[in-house]
Amino acid sequence: xxxxxxxxxxxxxxxxxxxxxxDLDYQFLNELKELTIKxxxxxxxxxxxxxxxxxxxxxxxxxxxxxxxxxxAVFVDGLVxxxxxxxxxxxxxxxxxxxxxxxxxxxxxxPVSQMQITDxxxxxxxxxxxxxxxxxxxGNDQALLLGIRGPKTRSISEPETEAVxxxxxxxxxxxxxxxxSLLRRKLKTPRLKTKPFTLGTHTNTNIVISxxxxxxxxxxxxxxxxxxxxxxxxxxxxSGYIEELIEDSxxxxxxxxxxTERPDIVASALLQGRVAVFVDGxxxxLIVPTVFWHLMQxxxxxxxxxxxxxxxxxxxxxxxxxxxVTPAFYIAITTFHQELIPTSLxxxxxxxxxxxxxxAVVEAFIMEIxxxxxxxxxxxxxKAVGQAVSILGALVVGQAAVEAGIVSAPMVIVVAVTGxxxxxxxxxxxxxxxxxxxxxxxIAAAIFGMYGILIGIMLILxxxxxxxxxxxxxxxxxxxxSAGDLKDIxxxxxxxxxxxxxxxxxxxxxxxxxMDMQKDILAxxxxxxxxxxxxxxxxxxxxxxxxxxxxxx
Numbered sequence: 001x002x003x004x005x006x007x008x009x010x011x012x013x014x015x016x017x018x019x020x021x022x023d024l025d026y027q028f029l030n031e032l033k034e035l036t037i038k039x040x041x042x043x044x045x046x047x048x049x050x051x052x053x054x055x056x057x058x059x060x061x062x063x064x065x066x067x068x069x070x071x072x073a074v075f076v077d078g079l080v081x082x083x084x085x086x087x088x089x090x091x092x093x094x095x096x097x098x099x100x101x102x103x104x105x106x107x108x109x110x111p112v113s114q115m116q117i118t119d120x121x122x123x124x125x126x127x128x129x130x131x132x133x134x135x136x137x138x139g140n141d142q143a144l145l146l147g148i149r150g151p152k153t154r155s156i157s158e159p160e161t162e163a164v165x166x167x168x169x170x171x172x173x174x175x176x177x178x179x180x181s182l183l184r185r186k187l188k189t190p191r192l193k194t195k196p197f198t199l200g201t202h203t204n205t206n207i208v209i210s211x212x213x214x215x216x217x218x219x220x221x222x223x224x225x226x227x228x229x230x231x232x233x234x235x236x237x238x239s240g241y242i243e244e245l246i247e248d249s250x251x252x253x254x255x256x257x258x259x260t261e262r263p264d265i266v267a268s269a270l271l272q273g274r275v276a277v278f279v280d281g282x283x284x285x286l287i288v289p290t291v292f293w294h295l296m297q298x299x300x301x302x303x304x305x306x307x308x309x310x311x312x313x314x315x316x317x318x319x320x321x322x323x324x325v326t327p328a329f330y331i332a333i334t335t336f337h338q339e340l341i342p343t344s345l346x347x348x349x350x351x352x353x354x355x356x357x358x359x360a361v362v363e364a365f366i367m368e369i370x371x372x373x374x375x376x377x378x379x380x381x382x383k384a385v386g387q388a389v390s391i392l393g394a395l396v397v398g399q400a401a402v403e404a405g406i407v408s409a410p411m412v413i414v415v416a417v418t419g420x421x422x423x424x425x426x427x428x429x430x431x432x433x434x435x436x437x438x439x440x441x442x443i444a445a446a447i448f449g450m451y452g453i454l455i456g457i458m459l460i461l462x463x464x465x466x467x468x469x470x471x472x473x474x475x476x477x478x479x480x481x482s483a484g485d486l487k488d489i490x491x492x493x494x495x496x497x498x499x500x501x502x503x504x505x506x507x508x509x510x511x512x513x514x515m516d517m518q519k520d521i522l523a524x525x526x527x528x529x530x531x532x533x534x535x536x537x538x539x540x541x542x543x544x545x546x547x548x549x550x551x552x553x
Contacts (some may be wrong), residue, residue: 001451025488033122041070041138070138079131080486081150097110100139114147159261171261176280186267203235206280217506224275239279248468253436255429255471257404258290273507289472292406293489301492309492321432330446331360336449361446363407367415476504
C-alpha cells in the first residue's frame with residue numbers, strides 16, 4: 001500500500017512537471033528550480049528551445065562527443081568569450097574516453113577553471129543569462145556550467161565623486177566579481193565572507209553581502225539577509241533600489257545607508273564591524289549600519305596626519321551649519337532682528353534692498369531655486385562644458401538679477417556661500433538632505449524669525465535622534481553618549497588612540513591593535529633619541545666601548 005501511494009505521488013509530480021514544461025507557465029525562477037534536468041536529450045532540447053524562443057542572442061549549439069554521444073551547449077552571444085567557448089567544445093568533442101558521465105567529462109575533458117554542476121533548470125537559466133556556458137550531455141540528469149565570461153568591462157579608475165589627494169586611486173566598476181576581488185585585495189583573510197543572493201524576477205540581479213567573520217555581529221548579518229530575502233520585486237537595476245527598500249525610515253530626508261565607490265572605504269567599514277552589500281551592474285556599494293557622523297567623514301582623514309584631519313573635520317561641521325541656516329539667518333535678521341546688524345552694515349543692506357520689489361524670503365527662494373537649477377544643469381550637460389556653463393551661468397544670472405533690481409547683492413553673496421558650503425560635505429546623499437532642509441528653515445525664519453530657526457533645528461535634531469539604522473541609533477555615539485567613541489567623531493584622534501572599534505557598533509571583537517610599540521617608545525624616551533648612538537657620540541667613546549650603549553644622561 002505504501003509503495004503504491006509513493007508511486008502515485010511520483011507520477012503526479014512528474015505529470016505536474018510535464019504540464020509546466022509544456023505550458024512554460026512560470027513567474028519566478030524558484031518554480032523553474034523545481035523542474036529537474038532529464039537524461040533524455042530530446043526532452044531537454046525541446047524545453048530549452050521553447051524557453052529561449054524569439055531570443056536571437058541566445059545560442060543553442062548541438063554537437064557530439066566521441067563516439068556519437070549527443071550533447072548541447074547553451075550560451076548568450078555577447079556575454080561569453082567565443083574563443084574560449086570554441087576551445088572548451090573542441091576539448092569535449094575530441095575526448096576519447098567514451099564516457100557520458102558529467103563528473104568524468106568535467107575532470108578529464110574540459111580545461112576550465114571555474115565550473116559548476118546543477119540538476120535543475122532554474123540554476124541553469126540564471127547562470128546562462130549571467131554569462132556562463134551550459135553543457136547538457138545525453139544520459140545525464142545534471143548539466144555543466146562553465147565560467148568563461150568574455151566581454152571586457154570598464155577599466156578600474158579613480159571615482160570622480162570621491163577623489164582624494166592622498167590615498168588609493170582605484171574604484172569599483174559595474175562588474176560584481178571585479179568589485180569583490182578589489183575588496184579581497186584589501187582584506188586578505190578567509191574571514192572575509194561573501195554570501196550570494198539573487199533578486200528581481202526579471203533582472204535576476206546578483207547580490208553579495210560581505211562582512212568579516214569574528215568581527216561583525218551575526219545579528220546584523222542575519223538582519224541584512226532577512227531584509228534581502230523578503231524583497232519581492234520585478235527588477236533591481238542599481239543599489240539605490242535596495243537602499244530605499246531596506247532602510248529603516250524611507251520618509252526621512254537623512255540617508256540611513258552609506259554608499260561608496262571606493263574599496264578602501266568598504267574595507268575600513270568592514271573592519272569596524274559593518275556589512276557591505278554589492279550589486280551587480282553598479283559601482284556603488286551599500287554599507288550598513290550607518291550613523292550621521294559617517295556622512296561627514298572622508299577616507300583621506302585617516303591618510304593624513306591627525307592634526308590636518310581634525311582641522312578639516314572642524315571646517316566641514318562649520319560649513320555644514322552655514323549650508324543649513326545661512327539663508328534662513330539672513331531672512332530672520334533682515335526681517336525681524338535688524339538690531340543685531342551693525343549700523344554701517346545695516347545701512348549698506350538697506351541701500352542694496354531699496355529698489356528690490358520682493359521681501360527677503362521671496363528673494364532668497366528665487367536665488368536658491370535658480371542656483372539649484374544651474375547646479376543640476378551643470379551635471380546633465382557634457383563634461384567639457386558643464387562646469388563652465390554652471391559657473392558662468394551663476395555669475396551672469398546673479399549679476400543680471402542685481403542690475404535688474406530683482407535681487408540684492410547681499411543675497412547673491414549669501415546664496416554663493418551657501419552653495420560652496422554644501423560642497424564641503426563628503427557624502428553626496430548627506431549634502432542633498434541639508435539642501436532640502438534649507439527651504440523649510442527659510443519658511444520658518446520668514447514667519448517666526450530666529451525663534452523659527454531654533455525650533456526648526458530642534459525638530460531636525462529630534463527627528464535624527466529617533467532614527468535607527470539596522471538597530472543602531474542614528475546620532476551614536478553622541479546620542480546616546482559613548483564617551484570612548486568621541487575621539488573619532490568631531491576630531492580625528494591619533495592612530496595609537498584608535499586602538500578599539502566603535503563601542504556603539506555591535507561587534508564581537510572590540511580590539512583593533514595593541515599598544516606595545518607606543519609603550520616601548522615612551523619607556524625608552526624614543527622621541528629624544530636617548531637610545532640612538534649618533535656619529536659624534538661614537539667618535540667620542542673610548543676604545544672597546546659598546547657603540548649601542550645609550551649615552552649617559
